[in-house]
Amino acid sequence: xxxxxxxxxxxxxxxxxxxxxxxxxxxxxxxxxxxxxxxxxxxxxxxxxxxxxxxxxxxxxxxxxxxxxxxxxxxxxxxxxxxxxxxxxxxxxxxxxxxxxxxxxxxxxxxxxxxxxxxxxxxxxxxxxxxxxxxxxxxxxxxxxxxxxxxxxxxxxxxxxxxxxxxxxxxxxxxxxxxxxxxxxxxxxxxxxxxxxxxxxxxxxxxxxxxxxxxxxxxxxxxxxxxxxxxxxxxxxxxxxxxxxxxxxxxxxxxxxxxxxxxxxxxxxxxxxxxxxxxxxxxxxxxxxxxxxxxxxxxxxxxxxxxxxxxxxxxxxxxxxxxxxxxxxxxxxxxxxxxxxxxxxxxxxxxxxxxxxxxxxxxxxxxxxxxxxxxxxxxxxxxxxxxxxxxxxxxxxxxxxxxxxxxxxxxxxxxxxxxxxxxxxxxxxxxxxxxxxxxxxxxxxxxxxxxxxxxxxxxxxxxxxxxxxxxxxxxxxxxx
Amino acid sequence: xxxxxxxxxxxxxxxxxxxxxxxxxxxxxxxxxxxxxxxxxxxxxxxxxxxxxxxxxxxxxxxxxxxxxxxxxxxxxxxxxxxxxxxxxxxxxxxxxxxxxxxxxxxxxxxxxxxxxxxxxxxxxxxxxxxxxxxxxxxxxxxxxxxxxxxxxxxxxxxxxxxxxxxxxxxxxxxxxxxxxxxxxxxxxxxxxxxxxxxxxxxxxxxxxxxxxxxxxxxxxxxxxxxxxxxxxxxxxxxxxxxxxxxxxxxxxxxxxxxxxxxxxxxxxxxxxxxxxxxxxxxxxxxxxxxxxxxxxxxxxxxxxxxxxxxxxxxxxxxxxxxxxxxxxxxxxxxxxxxxxxxxxxxxxxxxxxxxxxxxxxxxxxxxxxxxxxxxxxxxxxxxxxxxxxxxxxxxxxxxxxxxxxxxxxxxxxxxxxxxxxxxxxxxxxxxxxxxxxxxxxxxxxxxxxxxxxxxxxxxxxxxxxxxxxxxxxxxxxxx
Numbered sequence: 001x002x003x004x005x006x007x008x009x010x011x012x013x014x015x016x017x018x019x020x021x022x023x024x025x026x027x028x029x030x031x032x033x034x035x036x037x038x039x040x041x042x043x044x045x046x047x048x049x050x051x052x053x054x055x056x057x058x059x060x061x062x063x064x065x066x067x068x069x070x071x072x073x074x075x076x077x078x079x080x081x082x083x084x085x086x087x088x089x090x091x092x093x094x095x096x097x098x099x100x101x102x103x104x105x106x107x108x109x110x111x112x113x114x115x116x117x118x119x120x121x122x123x124x125x126x127x128x129x130x131x132x133x134x135x136x137x138x139x140x141x142x143x144x145x146x147x148x149x150x151x152x153x154x155x156x157x158x159x160x161x162x163x164x165x166x167x168x169x170x171x172x173x174x175x176x177x178x179x180x181x182x183x184x185x186x187x188x189x190x191x192x193x194x195x196x197x198x199x200x201x202x203x204x205x206x207x208x209x210x211x212x213x214x215x216x217x218x219x220x221x222x223x224x225x226x227x228x229x230x231x232x233x234x235x236x237x238x239x240x241x242x243x244x245x246x247x248x249x250x251x252x253x254x255x256x257x258x259x260x261x262x263x264x265x266x267x268x269x270x271x272x273x274x275x276x277x278x279x280x281x282x283x284x285x286x287x288x289x290x291x292x293x294x295x296x297x298x299x300x301x302x303x304x305x306x307x308x309x310x311x312x313x314x315x316x317x318x319x320x321x322x323x324x325x326x327x328x329x330x331x332x333x334x335x336x337x338x339x340x341x342x343x344x345x346x347x348x349x350x351x352x353x354x355x356x357x358x359x360x361x362x363x364x365x366x367x368x369x370x371x372x373x374x375x376x377x378x379x380x381x382x383x384x385x386x387x388x389x390x391x392x393x394x395x396x397x398x399x400x401x402x403x404x405x406x407x408x409x410x411x412x413x414x415x416x417x418x419x420x421x422x423x424x425x426x427x428x429x430x431x432x433x434x435x436x437x438x439x440x441x442x443x444x445x446x447x448x449x450x451x452x453x454x455x456x457x458x459x460x461x462x463x464x465x466x467x468x469x470x471x472x473x474x475x476x477x478x479x480x
Numbered sequence: 481x482x483x484x485x486x487x488x489x490x491x492x493x494x495x496x497x498x499x500x501x502x503x504x505x506x507x508x509x510x511x512x513x514x515x516x517x518x519x520x521x522x523x524x525x526x527x528x529x530x531x532x533x534x535x536x537x538x539x540x541x542x543x544x545x546x547x548x549x550x551x552x553x554x555x556x557x558x559x560x561x562x563x564x565x566x567x568x569x570x571x572x573x574x575x576x577x578x579x580x581x582x583x584x585x586x587x588x589x590x591x592x593x594x595x596x597x598x599x600x601x602x603x604x605x606x607x608x609x610x611x612x613x614x615x616x617x618x619x620x621x622x623x624x625x626x627x628x629x630x631x632x633x634x635x636x637x638x639x640x641x642x643x644x645x646x647x648x649x650x651x652x653x654x655x656x657x658x659x660x661x662x663x664x665x666x667x668x669x670x671x672x673x674x675x676x677x678x679x680x681x682x683x684x685x686x687x688x689x690x691x692x693x694x695x696x697x698x699x700x701x702x703x704x705x706x707x708x709x710x711x712x713x714x715x716x717x718x719x720x721x722x723x724x725x726x727x728x729x730x731x732x733x734x735x736x737x738x739x740x741x742x743x744x745x746x747x748x749x750x751x752x753x754x755x756x757x758x759x760x761x762x763x764x765x766x767x768x769x770x771x772x773x774x775x776x777x778x779x780x781x782x783x784x785x786x787x788x789x790x791x792x793x794x795x796x797x798x799x800x801x802x803x804x805x806x807x808x809x810x811x812x813x814x815x816x817x818x819x820x821x822x823x824x825x826x827x828x829x830x831x832x833x834x835x836x837x838x839x840x841x842x843x844x845x846x847x848x849x850x851x852x853x854x855x856x857x858x859x860x861x862x863x864x865x866x867x868x869x870x871x872x873x874x875x876x877x878x879x880x881x882x883x884x885x886x887x888x889x890x891x892x893x894x895x896x897x898x899x900x901x902x903x904x905x906x907x908x909x910x911x912x913x914x915x916x917x918x919x920x921x922x923x924x925x926x927x928x929x930x931x932x933x934x935x936x937x938x939x940x941x942x943x944x945x946x947x948x949x950x951x952x953x954x955x956x957x958x959x960x
Binding site for chain 1: 490491492494495502503506542544545557559566567569571572574575576578579582583585586588589603605606608609611616617620621624628629630631632634635637652653655666667668670671674678679682696699700733762767783784785791792793795808809811812821824825826828831832833834837839841850858859862
């Protein structure tokens with residue numbers, strides 16, 4: 001004992017020695033009343049300074065594991081760990097249908113995973129090499145020196161006030177009229193969407209969305225027990241005739257749309273269609289949740305108003321924003337902009353779920369944004385992603401035999417194959433050749449999309465794009 | 481126009497000028513095709529450098545608000561914001577019962593608030609003046625320089641691996657046997673408890689807890705539609721006879737206990753009672769959720785095993801931990817330790833709720849903990865809080881006429897008045913005299929606790945404690 005302790009570099013030595021002795025006591029290898037070696041003795045045995053041993057013994061005393069008696073020594077306290085019946089539950093049999101469904105719909109668990117050496121087009125996460133770490137660090141240091149203590153203590157459910165104010169201005173700059181509206185900061189789009197559905201829908205309610213749509217949104221709608229009414233898309237957005245029909249034939253209580261860089265198709269809804277869509281929903285008195293997905297990654301010059309701007313002072317659009325697809329998804333910061341009474345109700349739900357989002361992260365993000373870093377970053381990111389996008393499009397046209405290539409920007413394109421081709425078969429063979437992507441069926445409702453897939457390219461080099469797309473194309477030709 | 485722009489210091493000038501012009505365009509004050517002043521002209525009008533104007537115009541072009549035509553000038557683009565029918569919803573009529581209940585149970589909205597100048601015993605948040613900001617900053621800088629990019633991109637639902645490993649060791653040091661168990665990182669206790677209930681309970685299920693118990697837990701149990709079976713407490717923890725009776729007479733499917741520094745009473749469950757309680761639950765085959773509340777703030781020397789340690793290799797305890805009451809609640813980091821299959825199910829729920837907790841915060845916390853800062857911090861915090869606790873106890877005994885003073889440590893004490901006294905009446909009068917505290921009834925089930933209240937002292941000076949307790953005592957005497 002004691003001489004067999006192996007010390008490492010990654011933790012303070014006194015903590016390693018404390019933990020070693022603690023474990024000896026907990027395992028019953030040192031028993032009540034037993035005298036520990038003197039600090040002088042132990043420091044020689046282990047080969048550390050005597051102060052390290054003194055500190056370790058002091059911490060052990062603080063935590064009640066030993067008693068230090070002056071002039072006599074250090075003795076193990078009475079630690080009776082009277083282990084009970086090792087009683088085991090079968091937890092699986094106790095899981096709720098909700099828990100089973102969350103597991104079943106968890107694509108991370110069920111889809112093929114990236115393996116070392118593969119070219120991956122699976123993800124649409126941004127390329128973290130573009131992040132401007134120095135600006136981020138500066139934002140941390142500036143904000144932390146101003147109000148570090150405050151940021152580490154409890155904050156407010158609605159969010160960090162300066163960030164809320166900043167985001168209000170940001171939305172105004174998109175043309176949104178903010179009178180009578182307010183913002184709630186959330187842990188990304190996912191939490192925002194989940195809370196809005198909790199506040200406004202009950203199992204069995206009908207929700208209308210584009211078909212396909214964001215697979216996380218599909219998962220959340222299913223977890224809320226909603227009937228999903230999927231409406232097919234045209235190349236400039238949702239099919240208006242089918243939208244009209246679906247709203248007439250179903251008791252739809254809520255709509256969910258992704259007008260910009262729609263996930264997974266990459267389609268940007270045209271300005272004319274935006275107005276028509278809004279009027280159609282208004283005629284049916286069905287409110288809308290708008291996902292402001294990747295709005296910031298416009299490569300072309302034209303300004304496009306979000307639906308939340310087009311409805312003027314009306315309060316019928318709930319806009320969920322996030323910078324996560326562009327910038328710092330690891331922070332999980334998003335926001336809901338909507339009618340201020342509704343936001344106040346959502347604030348209570350937020351408080352009941354996790355009290356508030358990290359105040360430190362909100363404050364760093366605020367400082368980063370307020371200093372004008374987003375504009376600077378976007379200038380660089382747009383240029384680089386646009387080059388990748390153009391090259392991906394070129395390679396897709398050259399190598400991948402298909403019916404349609406969709407995607408007007410953002411970080412991905414979407415491929416539609418001939419109807420008799422199955423994208424999962426293509427995927428299986430591609431994985432054998434070390435290329436992976438996202439099969440399209442996970443984005444579809446009503447069992448469609450078997451002949452589609454999504455290619456994310458943000459983190460790929462041009463060479464990976466060329467090589468990977470060529471392999472995909474060859475596989476498809478082999479199956480035709 | 482243009483000359484009336486008012487520039488401030490808190491944002492880059494080009495952004496302020498860009499936003500000003502954007503708003504002019506969005507409001508229709510600058511119309512399509514209109515030529516903007518030359519950069520030379522505008523820089524003189526506003527009194528900034530010409531480069532600032534050039535930058536502002538470039539950003540406006542990036543976002544599609546203007547077109548810059550070389551040799552001719554800068555022209556407003558076609559921004560048709562065709563505001564639609566200002567269509568308004570009555571959101572309140574659409575709220576779910578869940579949303580109404582979340583609002584109704586939100587004590588932040590319904591309890592009296594602290595006003596400037598008041599002495600507040602309402603909160604049990606830690607004193608942020610004790611936070612060691614330099615150590616925290618060092619942890620940020622160290623970890624960020626190692627893997628900043630990675631931390632800002634997407635992470636994993638289960639949590640940041642080094643933090644999970646650290647917490648596993650931390651739990652082993654409390655005597656917990658971790659074989660077959662795993663950890664999920666959550667946004668604090670609140671999210672952990674909410675997710676566990678989602679996974680394992682359905683509306684109408686019976687859950688047993690101490691009466692009183694943590695008011696956030698009461699809120700969450702009610703939001704899940706559970707029947708709450710509250711069991712009275714004795715001075716050393718839950719009443720064993722009543723526990724036995726409650727388990728026999730109700731179809732209880734889950735227990736929830738706070739064995740250490742119980743909130744709100746401050747009672748620490750005795751070691752003997754811990755064993756008895758565990759055996760009682762085991763006999764009834766009812767699993768337990770253990771809230772490891774404030775375990776770290778032991779002032780006395782004796783080591784106390786959490787229930788999760790006493791059950792040995794059994795898997796029937798779900799332990800929810802958090803450092804939030806001691807350290808950095810603003811980060812919202814907590815964890816669930818339990819059976820590894822169960823943790824895997826909870827991981828899917830976590831992913832469906834908000835993908836994961838902030839990786840940046842998890843990594844900073846890991847670095848902070850691994851460097852041994854927690855031990856150092858606790859040494860200081862325990863000493864200071866213990867002094868405050870001793871003084872608060874002394875003042876309570878001296879000034880507040882009551883039946884019982886409870887609380888063996890932590891950051892609060894709990895007062896039980898004579899049965900005919902109402903704590904809310906005391907509170908109303910105290911508020912008039914600028915003293916505020918938390919009425920006890922919010923912690924109780926079955927309508928009890930009208931004669932109780934909680935006094936948090938972590939952020940009070942000794943003088944505030946003395947003066948505030950004296951006022952409370954005088955008010956009580958006036959009502960007797």
